[in-house]
Amino acid sequence: GDSVTQMEGPVTLSEEAFLTINCTYTATGYPSLFWYVQYPGEGLQLLLKATKADDKGSNKGFEATYRKETTSFHLEKGSVQVSDSAVYFCALSGSNTGNQFYFGTGTSLTVIP
Amino acid sequence: DAGITQSPRHKVTETGTPVTLRCHQTENHRYMYWYRQDPGHGLRLIHYSYGVKDTDKGEVSDGYSVSRSKTEDFLLTLESATSSQTSVYFCAISPGLAGGADTQYFGPGTRLTVL
Numbered sequence: 001g002d003s004v005t006q007m008e009g010p011v012t013l014s015e016e017a018f019l020t021i022n023c024t025y026t027a028t029g030y031p032s033l034f035w036y037v038q039y040p041g042e043g044l045q046l047l048l049k050a051t052k053a054d055d056k057g058s059n060k061g062f063e064a065t066y067r068k069e070t071t072s073f074h075l076e077k078g079s080v081q082v083s084d085s086a087v088y089f090c091a092l093s094g095s096n097t098g099n100q101f102y103f104g105t106g107t108s109l110t111v112i113p
Numbered sequence: 114d115a116g117i118t119q120s121p122r123h124k125v126t127e128t129g130t131p132v133t134l135r136c137h138q139t140e141n142h143r144y145m146y147w148y149r150q151d152p153g154h155g156l157r158l159i160h161y162s163y164g165v166k167d168t169d170k171g172e173v174s175d176g177y178s179v180s181r182s183k184t185e186d187f188l189l190t191l192e193s194a195t196s197s198q199t200s201v202y203f204c205a206i207s208p209g210l211a212g213g214a215d216t217q218y219f220g221p222g223t224r225l226t227v228l
Contacts, residue, residue: 034216043117043203043219044156089155091217099144099163099207099215100171105155 002027006090006104013080013111021075021107023064023090031092033057033066033073038087038106047075047088080111116140117220119204125226132191134223136204138184143209145187146171146217147179149200156203162187163209194227201225 007022025033032051036044048057053068062077075088090104116139126132136145146161148171158171160179168179176198178190191198204220 032215036219043221044205046216046218049216093215093217099209099211100158100161101146101205101215101217103156105153 002031002092002094002102004090004092004102004104006088007107009087009106010108010110013109015082015111015113016079017111019075019077019080019084019109021088021090021109023073023075023104025071025073025090025092027071027092027094029094031094033064034091034093034101035062035064035073035075036089036091036103038089040086044089080109082111082113085109085111117204117206117218119202119220119223121223122221123224125228126194127228128195129193132194132225132227134189134202134204134225136187136189136206136220138187138206140206140208140218141184142206142218143184144207144215145181146205146207147177147187147189148203148205149173149198150203150222151200159189159202191225194225196227199225199227 003026034049035047037047038044048059050057050066056065064075087106118137120135147159148156157173162168162181180188202223205217207215207217
């Protein structure tokens with residue numbers, strides 16, 4: 001079945017460091033791919049998405065490119081800030097999953113000054 | 114932000130008591146979902162609804178029931194709460210676009226503790 005695997009955490013970075021959080025997926029058909037962010041005590045917020053191969057989603061300095069050949073959707077940011085400390089979830093919505101989403105287990109990021 | 118509210122936001126209850134959580138949306142979205150979030154498990158789907166009175170089970174539906182009598186409201190009921198149902202519960206909504214084009218939007222969550 002469809003699934004998402006993302007990098008285990010926690011991840012701790014210094015401010016202004018480069019961030020990569022890996023995400024790979026398994027899906028039949030042509031899924032859409034998402035990154036959600038969860039700040040402490042809050043619900044998940046959509047960070048970015050890509051709906052077809054080679055699309056790049058971007059928002060707030062974060063980027064992820066939909067790579068069909070490697071079945072990946074890695075999240076990157078060139079220079080993280082303390083305010084980026086949160087849990088990040090990769091997710092997919094398949095073209096034949098009946099509008100169900102599949103989420104990774106989340107990667108906790110802490111950015112220290 | 115999508116108009117989704119959950120009530121209550123926090124609840125403490127005792128084993129064996131019934132509990133109902135409410136999700137309310139103002140977006141007129143067709144799909145509504147209930148998830149639970151637990152450390153090490155990420156988000157797990159409990160039940161979802163694809164229209165008024167149309168619901169289906171998710172990955173972890175045992176011990177839970179749902180109802181949707183209006184487009185805007187989706188209720189999650191724990192008939193007889195157990196300590197294993199201590200969790201944070203999230204409601205989500207989506208417009209129900211086909212072909213993988215859908216996007217889910219989440220509520221703020223309800224923290225439930227069963228003693």
